[in-house]
Amino acid sequence: MIFRTFEKQELKKLFEILAAHNRIIGPVETGRDRDGRPVYAFADVTDYDDVELKYSITKLPAKRFFLPFKEDLSTFRIENDTWQKEISYNVDRPLIFFGLHPCDINALNKLDKVLLHSVYPMPYYAAKRENMFIVGMDCIPQPYCFCRSMGSDTALHGFDMFITDLGSRYFVEILSNTAFNFLKNIKTSEPGEDDHVLYMKVVAKRNNEFTRHVDTTDLTKILDMEFQSEVWKEWGDKCLSCGTCSSVCPTCYCYGVDETVDIDLKGARKTKMLHSCNLIDFAEVAGGHNFRPGRENRLKYRYYHKHRGFVEAFEESLCVGCGRCGESCLADITVPEVIDSIRGSGRNK
Amino acid sequence: MEAGETGTRTYLGVPLYRPRVAFFEFSSCEGCQLQILNNESTLLDFLSLVDVVNFREAMTGGSDDYEIAFVEGSITRDDEVKRLKKIRKKAKTLVALGSCACFGGVNQLKNRFKDINKAKKEVYGRHPIDSEPVRTLEDIVKVDLKIYGCPVKKEEVEKIALHIAIGKSIVFPKYPVCMECKRNENICLFELGEPCLGPVTRAGCDSWCPNSRAGCWGCRGPADEPNMEQMKKIMEEYGFSEETIMDRLECFGGFSSLMGKGNTK
Numbered sequence: 142m143i144f145r146t147f148e149k150q151e152l153k154k155l156f157e158i159l160a161a162h163n164r165i166i167g168p169v170e171t172g173r174d175r176d177g178r179p180v181y182a183f184a185d186v187t188d189y190d191d192v193e194l195k196y197s198i199t200k201l202p203a204k205r206f207f208l209p210f211k212e213d214l215s216t217f218r219i220e221n222d223t224w225q226k227e228i229s230y231n232v233d234r235p236l237i238f239f240g241l242h243p244c245d246i247n248a249l250n251k252l253d254k255v256l257l258h259s260v261y262p263m264p265y266y267a268a269k270r271e272n273m274f275i276v277g278m279d280c281i282p283q284p285y286c287f288c289r290s291m292g293s294d295t296a297l298h299g300f301d302m303f304i305t306d307l308g309s310r311y312f313v314e315i316l317s318n319t320a321f322n323f324l325k326n327i328k329t330s331e332p333g334e335d336d337h338v339l340y341m342k343v344v345a346k347r348n349n350e351f352t353r354h355v356d357t358t359d360l361t362k363i364l365d366m367e368f369q370s371e372v373w374k375e376w377g378d379k380c381l382s383c384g385t386c387s388s389v390c391p392t393c394y395c396y397g398v399d400e401t402v403d404i405d406l407k408g409a410r411k412t413k414m415l416h417s418c419n420l421i422d423f424a425e426v427a428g429g430h431n432f433r434p435g436r437e438n439r440l441k442y443r444y445y446h447k448h449r450g451f452v453e454a455f456e457e458s459l460c461v462g463c464g465r466c467g468e469s470c471l472a473d474i475t476v477p478e479v480i481d482s483i484r485g486s487g488r489n490k
Numbered sequence: 491m492e493a494g495e496t497g498t499r500t501y502l503g504v505p506l507y508r509p510r511v512a513f514f515e516f517s518s519c520e521g522c523q524l525q526i527l528n529n530e531s532t533l534l535d536f537l538s539l540v541d542v543v544n545f546r547e548a549m550t551g552g553s554d555d556y557e558i559a560f561v562e563g564s565i566t567r568d569d570e571v572k573r574l575k576k577i578r579k580k581a582k583t584l585v586a587l588g589s590c591a592c593f594g595g596v597n598q599l600k601n602r603f604k605d606i607n608k609a610k611k612e613v614y615g616r617h618p619i620d621s622e623p624v625r626t627l628e629d630i631v632k633v634d635l636k637i638y639g640c641p642v643k644k645e646e647v648e649k650i651a652l653h654i655a656i657g658k659s660i661v662f663p664k665y666p667v668c669m670e671c672k673r674n675e676n677i678c679l680f681e682l683g684e685p686c687l688g689p690v691t692r693a694g695c696d697s698w699c700p701n702s703r704a705g706c707w708g709c710r711g712p713a714d715e716p717n718m719e720q721m722k723k724i725m726e727e728y729g730f731s732e733e734t735i736m737d738r739l740e741c742f743g744g745f746s747s748l749m750g751k752g753n754t755k
Binding site: 174222224 | 501535652672719724
């Protein structure tokens with residue numbers, strides 16, 4: 142592994158070099174909530190001063206840039222009785238993510254397993270993912286994130302460079318040639334023993350700041366055992382079936398496909414729309430039968446996909462513990478509480 | 491090509507069906523019909539899919555020979571009942587256009603009053619008119635299709651016309667507005683300190699109001715199996731009074747069947 146340190150003002154220079162010829166996505170403030178707290182989002186940035194590197198978390202993940210909520214998979218040109226199919230992977234240039242937190246980098250790594258390295262890779266995702274440059278950034282633990290319990294508090298791969306704030310300067314971990322070459326444009330130095338000590342101190346301090354934890358020991362088995370638990374009904378009663386948890390989830394990738402004809406009848410399109418397993422029509426099939434008519438069933442299966450099915454397939458959970466779903470859920474359904482209640486439901490019997 | 495017949499115009503070799511359609515209005519602002527005329531970039535395409543034979547807002551004259559009647563407005567007078575029944579008899583398909591036709595719309599707010607004369611006096615003063623409690627189209631005749639919204643979403647009406655022409659089924663979202671709102675990357679209205687009925691209201695409007703940072707008033711009526719109990723709890727938790735909640739739920743009448751019909755105050 143290659144490490145460097147650099148003075149803080151150098152980061153602006155790095156940004157400007159990257160921005161000169163590339164599209165940069167970074168965290169920006171988009172408003173204030175009712176308590177006056179800033180609301181952050183990932184957006185296109187051209188000015189370094191707009192980047193909020195000390196952001197807590199964005200409401201929506203960076204997902205929309207590589208798994209858009211709505212994406213045309215193919216379009217059709219219709220002339221008389223014939224048609225011409227056109228396919229675009231909807232990417233015209235590389236994307237640079239500037240300031241992704243470890244949870245969001247880990248989310249990409251998890252998505253890669255399904256959408257890139259599986260039997261049927263998704264070319265629309267691959268085209269974007271393989272033209273990506275990621276500058277990771279350490280985070281400030283929030284009261285609702287439980288990434289440490291999910292093993293997503295640090296990113297081991299899936300980025301080009303990862304920056305840690307040492308207070309007086311930045312420490313950077315370099316994982317790609319591209320990152321190494323870009324860094325040649327700013328003043329960096331080899332970290333010394335002091336920097337290593339400081340880095341470890343900073344990391345240890347951050348580790349202690351994670352306050353939300355969830356016990357995932359044996360969770361796949363416990364979920365099997367508690368499939369009929371009454372607890373699911375209680376959570377189901379609260380659930381609005383609004384799909385917000387999936388929309389704000391950095392790893393939810395389920396979708397539906399809409400086929401529409403243009404009103405002038407000269408074109409048609411096949412559009413992929415991200416869906417949510419909590420929506421009432423998620424498991425509705427032709428003929429009208431609904432395999433998951435109950436709210437509690439839909440909510441339960443979302444947990445089974447994240448914390449059981451995916452674990453059995455890939456030996457890791459499909460949850461990074463960012464806590465966005467719980468924060469956005471108007472009914473206050475949070476992952477740690479649901480999992481705790483399932484673990485505890487056996488004890489209360 | 492003659493209206494109402496399959497003619498020479500085809501889509502991928504399959505002849506299109508071009509129905510004769512008529513537009514009518516009862517007690518309403520006629521804004522839904524206006525919406526249909528509103529989007530000029532697609533108006534001609536829309537008009538080539540259907541043969542409009544009666545549309546007071548758009549044309550002079552008109553024929554009583556139609557297959558599909560798009561009916562806007564709620565029913566508040568006896569003469570309206572008679573006229574609606576006549577339309578029903580003539581039309582093969584009757585479409586309730588907009589929330590007034592579907593749920594009574596804003597007009598049904600007057601049904602809140604125990605004494606309707608109080609409402610009449612407030613609105614019409616010394617020039618009273620005949621006005622009965624508001625009824626929906628369905629209260630009087632069979633309705634084949636409901637297009638929700640106050641006003642209706644133009645794109646949705648266009649899609650319906652298109653699907654009739656090419657023989658594709660007409661489907662509405664069953665899930666609530668939140669899904670579209672998140673898709674549009676809005677900040678949750680509750681987070682901004684605004685009440686919103688998005689979590690229980692039927693999607694399909696592309697979160698029209700929340701996109702402008704205005705909370706949803708539920709004009710499209712309830713989504714399939716909305717969680718009303720939780721919605722009320724959330725409103726309370728965020729500090730909104732019961733009156734605020736009721737004002738929104740009662741505004742367009744879509745939720746009346748879920749709150750016990752008729753007068754609540």
